Amino acid sequence: MPIEKVRVMISSRCKDYAAQAGGPFALASLRKQLKARIESEALFGQTPFQCFTNEHEPAKAASRDLWDECLQEIRRSHIVIALYNGDAGWSGEEADDGICHAELNEALYSGRSRTFIVQLPLTTKTPTARDKRFRARFERELHFTGSPTATVADAEALVLQTLAEATANLVRGGATQLRKESYSLGEALDWSRLAYAERKKTMEDACIAALADHAPGTPARITGGATTLPIAGTEVLFCVHGIPAATSLAAAREMVGRPFLADHHHLGTAPKAHGPVHVIACHRGATEKQATDLLGFPDATVVSTGFGIYLVDPVQRIQLVMLANCRDQATTRYAVQRLFDWLDRSSQDEPLAAHAMARGRIVRAIQKEVRGR
Known part of the structure; x- marks a missing residue:
């Protein structure tokens, strides 16, 4: 035939x-x-x-x-x-x-x-x-x-x-x-059985482990849900969060909130790093509108990619990476792999590092103001 x-x-x-x-x-x-x-x-x-x-x-x-x-x-x-x-x-x-x-x-x-x-x-x-x-x-x-x-x-x-x-x-x-047809079986099913809080932590652990594996040479240092990685010769802090259900569900989305509002705390865990860049593992899909809603306003650079959504605010230099369909270890690791493939193919690693350096300067100015109260 x-x-x-x-x-x-x-x-x-x-x-x-x-x-x-x-x-x-x-x-x-x-x-x-x-x-x-x-x-x-x-x-x-x-x-x-x-x-x-x-x-x-x-x-x-x-x-x-x-x-x-x-x-x-x-x-x-x-x-x-x-x-x-x-x-x-x-x-x-x-x-x-x-x-x-x-x-x-x-x-x-x-x-x-x-x-x-x-x-x-x-x-x-x-x-x-x-x-x-x-x-x-x-x-x-x-x-x-x-x-x-x-x-x-x-x-x-x-x-x-x-x-x-x-x-x-x-x-x-x-x-x-075809793995999408297998979300009702195996580890994906195990993750779906978890309560929101437990699933969120499991997703974040899988995501941060996958990120850390991209550190060349010595193992990356993981602290409090964040890790630093060299991007275009710059140490960038990646903070990892998890939305444990559909991003359209307020109860799941609010477990992450707007994490960049606490950047002065995040950067305190890695005083020599720049950023942070927020990586959000999404249990389901991610859209451009959901990314801009998470930022709080639509005037930003938003790119739909194979791994999900990349967003950068060119004024405050906030960077958000939304990894779609993190249903189990394999799909989460694959989404992280696609992120780094895209950074390499699009030559976006240098702009990402530049935005992270600028964000770091902004955040350190906020830290000084907070300490001076």
């Missing part, structure tokens, strides 16, 4: 070349080779991949143009692999973004975790204004180390390796989602 295919899209220029030692190679040839190789790969006697490259697709209805079809395919695909050579692709007007730029934007906005970039040598053509915009977006959003692929063989091998890793990521991500 045939299996449902994993949809893979190769996004790149078609009528362009990339440089290599033996002379330029055509991207059209590389795309054709990749499509044939990907669709012929077998797993236990089945060919699980369907590869989309627009030059090999049949004609579409006149009601939709090629631009719409390409972006629609980006949204439909399970894995998007972009071959980047600095060429933004065609567009109707010079002032418009090119199709490769649009495809990359659509892929990033509709699912960064399924979007992968393979660097090729830059195009030999003189960059246009839209190419320069594309390159600026690439440099701002994506971070790479090392050199671009040097040959066609290197590029093909890297795409296939990327596809293998992407497939493994999809499997792991799907397994994580």
Whole structure:
């Protein structure tokens, strides 16, 4: 019985070349080779991949143009692999973004975790204004180390390796989602049986243990529901709290309250640290509105991420991290892992440390005022 295919899209220029030692190679040839190789790969006697490259697709209805079809395919695909050579692709007007730029934007906005970039040598053509915009977006959003692929063989091998890793990521991500069906069993059920106060403490203990494991070298020092971790070379105090039921329930939410109002007490436990940053383990989901309600006003930077919500008040430098669906040890540890993955991928570690340093200065000024009464 045939299996449902994993949809893979190769996004790149078609009528362009990339440089290599033996002379330029055509991207059209590389795309054709990749499509044939990907669709012929077998797993236990089945060919699980369907590869989309627009030059090999049949004609579409006149009601939709090629631009719409390409972006629609980006949204439909399970894995998007972009071959980047600095060429933004065609567009109707010079002032418009090119199709490769649009495809990359659509892929990033509709699912960064399924979007992968393979660097090729830059195009030999003189960059246009839209190419320069594309390159600026690439440099701002994506971070790479090392050199671009040097040959066609290197590029093909890297795409296939990327596809293998992407497939493994999809499997792991799907397994994580399937855990939701297991919340009525095992440790998740044990946590659900606990009273609010006991469940809150259990969640906080699991969260702080997961945080402490991210301290390099010697074990992190844990004091009174808080731990210090080095972030971008700065010792940052993380205070951990737990909302033991749905965040929409006032009785559960009020067990945390507004913890930043006691920052002058929290920072007293770690006089050399900066911050604090408040990490709130939520037994259920977390929304942007719940985060701003917790802060007390909506004028703040709020980011919805794979682990939950990150909020920062740019004036008072309060930082809140809400970890969603902390139902047991595994899901709590996974949420913390996703937090640090996001800090690394978004280069948000340095801004987080800078906000923590500023918050520390504010809190120490409050401490002086309190002691001077």
